[in-house]
Amino acid sequence: MSLKRKQKIAGRAPRILFYSHDTFGLGHLRRSRALAAAMTQADPSASALILTGSPVAGRFTFPRRVDHVRLPGVTKRADGSYASQTMGMGIEEVTELRSGLIRTSVQQFDPDVLIVDKEPTGFRGELLPTLDCLMQSRRTKMVLGLRDVLDEPEVLAAEWDRKEAVAATEAYYDEVWVYGLRSIYDPTRGLPLSPEVQSRIHWTGYLRRDLGPVGEPPEQPYILITPGGGGDGKAMVNLVLSAYEKDPTLSPRAVLVYGPFLSGELRDDFETRVAALNGRVTAVGFESQIETLFAGAAGVVCMGGYNTFCEVLSFDKRAVIVPRTTPRLEQWIRASRAEELGLVRMLDESRDGLTPEAMIAAIRALPDQPLPSQAIGDGLLDGLDYVTDRVDSLLNGEQERAIG
Known part of the structure; x- marks a missing residue:
């Protein structure tokens, strides 16, 4: 069953929501933007919404049928702690504000698939209330997306234990996508994931960047x-x-x-x-x-x-x-x-x-x-094709259960 078949049965086009916490840098937003572009290109009827804390999100262009909601920003200090970018609000207050905006956005957008970038519980656990709501409705498929490398296994294990991220991954996520190849590196090394969760891991390959029309480059070489x-x-x-x-x-x-x-x-x-x-x-x-x-x-x-x-x-x-x-x-x-x-x-x-x-x-x-x-081997840059196929499978599986 194709995405378009699902659209006819469900009465609306597919909706995909990305959570990209983005406390610093551009990596999470750019990855989510590339994924959203590929998925809406694969099915021109689908739409995607990116929740991001990036302070420069508005300086990006987004493809048609892809938009973003800017969450209040936070800044990472040199000592690893965080501070609010919102005047007059402490970090606890701004986290609560972000959490409420996430929950409201998800309720209004009503996504068929939620794709969470890197942080299973979100920034300071801000995603947990939303994940609980989605678990109760059991309508939205939830995916955790991980880049090819997270950190040293020992350091990562301690971080995930502190954030209770392993428990969240076990409880909430239908699939885990690793945007790389296991033969190159396994970012889950050192994490005590159950065999059940390990069986839900998909190694997608790296996310190829768009090689379509580009502008005029500077004078070469x-x-x-x-x-x-x-x-x-x-x-x-x-x-x-x-x-x-x-x-x-x-x-x-x-x-x-x-x-x-x-x-x-x-x-x-x-x-x-x-x-x-x-x-x-x-x-x-x-x-x-x-x-x-x-x-x-x-x-x-x-x-x-x-x-x-x-x-x-x-x-x-x-x-x-x-x-x-x-x-x-x-x-x-x-x-x-x-x-x-x-x-x-x-x-x-x-x-x-x-x-x-x-x-x-x-x-x-x-x-x-x-x-x-x-030196590139088979499958190294197949990530975007792989994830668009996975979205198709998740949507079809959901619809087939609903019909049955």
Whole structure:
């Protein structure tokens, strides 16, 4: 039975809701946006709504039949605690406000499928009242989506125990989707998941980025420098600028994308250094359509976030990844596994040293790296096709039970 068949029986088109807590960075929102675009493209009658706390959600364009609700923002402090971005409200108050907005949105939108990104209970447990309501109605299928790497197994196990996330996964979710391949890394290692939950895990493959029409790229050749959202990209950007400053013959030129969270005095300092390089490095602000810059680049220097990694693979670009190692080892684990498989080159602090000389050598070696496509195996980039098939199966299964 197809999605359209379900529409005729149920009397309305399918509705898919994404929860993307987004306390910092862009990763969760960009992943949810890519999934929503694929699902509504697979069935043009379907609609999707993304609940997100991202402060820059309004700067993205969303496909037709995809929209978003902006939840009140919170900020992660250096010590790992959180503070409200809403004036006059403490973190407990804003969490309660967010929880109420989530519940109201879900009740009004009445989704057929709810897809929760990474956090089984939501930010500070804000999703639990909504999950309880959906469990009582038993109409909405609930899916937990996990990126390929979460953290070191021991650290992750302690975090999930503290958040009671294992119990929530066991109790609420019909399926768990891992946006990667088990042969590369198992993000659930160390988690005491029951055999029943393990049997509901689907390894989708990575989420290919849209390779459709792109804009006119800058003058070529150039390498793309992207720190993702930019909030933790200071060290990488500084390293690249230092490399071009130290070696006046380093080429090709670089196009630097700051990211929306790299701003203020730090950005002003970088702008001064970029200007002094006389066109050998040029810089642009946040690019919601960074695909154009990826498509035209001769190579990429980036951090090791999930979405950037998917773009490197999707656009088949030679890449040097400089992973962050705090507050979690997620990026380092992903980059080291990718290097082992011959997909990218990693610049590792303990092995290579994060020095201008190391970056100069890495940039000069980019043309001699193999393309990721030379190492990509079957199913690596099949994630979007896989999840659209899963949505179809979930909707059909629900309808068949309802008919029976």
